[in-house]
Amino acid sequence: MKVSGANIDELTQKAELEFHDEATTRLAEMNRLLDEIAEKGANDDNAPALLEHAHNLRITGASFGFPAITLVAQRFEGYLNDSGDWTDKTQRDAQGFCDVLGQLLERKSQPDDDEIAQLVRTLPSHVNRSFSPGDVEIRNVEILLITPARAVAKILSKQIMACGFRVNTVSDPIEGLTTALRVRPDMVITSQVMKGLTGVDLIRALKAVAVTEKIPCAVLTSQELDSADFNRLPTGAPVLRAGSNFADDFAKVITQLGLG
Numbered sequence: 659m660k661v662s663g664a665n666i667d668e669l670t671q672k673a674e675l676e677f678h679d680e681a682t683t684r685l686a687e688m689n690r691l692l693d694e695i696a697e698k699g700a701n702d703d704n705a706p707a708l709l710e711h712a713h714n715l716r717i718t719g720a721s722f723g724f725p726a727i728t729l730v731a732q733r734f735e736g737y738l739n740d741s742g743d744w745t746d747k748t749q750r751d752a753q754g755f756c757d758v759l760g761q762l763l764e765r766k767s768q769p770d771d772d773e774i775a776q777l778v779r780t781l782p783s784h785v786n787r788s789f790s791p792g793d794v795e796i797r798n799v800e801i802l803l804i805t806p807a808r809a810v811a812k813i814l815s816k817q818i819m820a821c822g823f824r825v826n827t828v829s830d831p832i833e834g835l836t837t838a839l840r841v842r843p844d845m846v847i848t849s850q851v852m853k854g855l856t857g858v859d860l861i862r863a864l865k866a867v868a869v870t871e872k873i874p875c876a877v878l879t880s881q882e883l884d885s886a887d888f889n890r891l892p893t894g895a896p897v898l899r900a901g902s903n904f905a906d907d908f909a910k911v912i913t914q915l916g917l918g
Contacts, residue, residue, distance in 0.1 A: 677722040681763055684711050688756050692749065700744035708752065709738045715759070725840055726774050727762050730755065732837075733781050736827055740784055740815065751782035771869075775842045783824045799823045799917055800841065804834035804860065805849040805878065810900060814847075814878075817905050821912065831855040835863055838870055844917060847898060847908075850879040850887070858883075858890050865892045874915050878904075 691708045698704075712735040719728035734755040741748050758781065762768070769777065779798060801823050805811050811827045818825040826843070828834040831852045838846055846864060850857035857877040864870040877883070877891065880900040891897075896914075898907045 673722055677718060677724065678763065680718060681715060681724075681727065681759075684715055685756060685759055685763065687711060688759075692753055692756065695744065696749055700748075705738075705744065709735065712738060712755075724762075724768060725771075726769050726777065727759060729774060729778055729837065729840065730758050730762065730781065732828075733778060733826065734759075737782060737784065740812070754782050771840050774840050778826075778841050779824070784819060799845075800843040801825045802834065802838055802841065802843040802846045803827045803848075804831060804846065804852075804857075805829065806852050807849070810849070814900075814904060817908065821909070823917075831860050835860060838864055838873065839867065842869060843873065845912075845915065846873055846875045847878055848875065850877050850883065856887070858887050861892055861895055862890065874911075874917075876911060 688708055688711045691704045691711075694704050695708075712731050716728055716731035716735055719725075719731055734752070737751065737755065758777070779800060799822075801818050803811060803814060803818065803825055805814070805827070806829050808829070811829070815825045815827055826837070826841070828837055831848070831854055834846075834848065835855075846861070848857040848860050852860075855863070857879070861875040861877060864873060864875055874895075875892070876896045876898050878898045878900055883891070883897060896907075896911050898904060898911065
């Protein structure tokens with residue numbers, strides 16, 4: 659059966675309307691949950707339900723081709739995953755994410771990549787809770803951390819935030835590549851060992867694209883890279899050692915890059 663261009667356009671429009679209706683319903687429920695949390699406090703039902711909605715909105719946004727909504731929902735999901743006790747700041751930040759999602763759903767056209775890159779830097783982010791606001795200067799520096807290991811991501815995120823940086827964690831290398839292309843972070847740190855692409859592969863891909871070729875990239879490894887990996891690593895891309903050496907290696911690299 660041959661499908662005409664008109665039929666494709668009609669199917670696309672129908673899919674977009676279905677997503678918009680689903681996303682609007684989901685957002686309304688997210689706002690209801692936030693109202694409930696504000697009134698009764700976070701519990702084992704409402705907080706996980708809010709996280710599930712953010713996760714599902716990220717998945718459906720990606721499936722239906724809404725990159726801005728996908729990225730905001732992904733940030734919201736990561737923010738909630740990294741949250742400890744629910745505080746007044748958590749409540750304000752969560753409402754801020756929902757407000758941005760609502761604004762995006764009301765738009766007749768989705769933002770382009772330049773606007774998306776600016777938008778994500780305005781989203782709420784965590785401050786390392788071991789510091790008081792006066793202990794560390796919070797910089798508008800975006801670090802993209804790509805690693806499939808959740809435990810590693812959590813530990814390294816805290817260390818990066820301790821330097822006053824914003825950090826966005828992605829577990830999948832393909833999603834990480836897409837995120838870097840749209841968000842254009844100030845630095846990319848990627849694990850070497852991942853499924854589908856190695857860290858060196860990912861850095862080489864970013865350096866081959868005009869919009870990301872100048873973004874500083876570092877590969878993270880718990881083992882020494884063999885000579886073949888080193889030969890393929892783009893010039894100037896540092897190697898960061900995972901574990902107890904990470905903080906020292908990271909501090910040295912951001913000083914060299916002028917980010918510190």
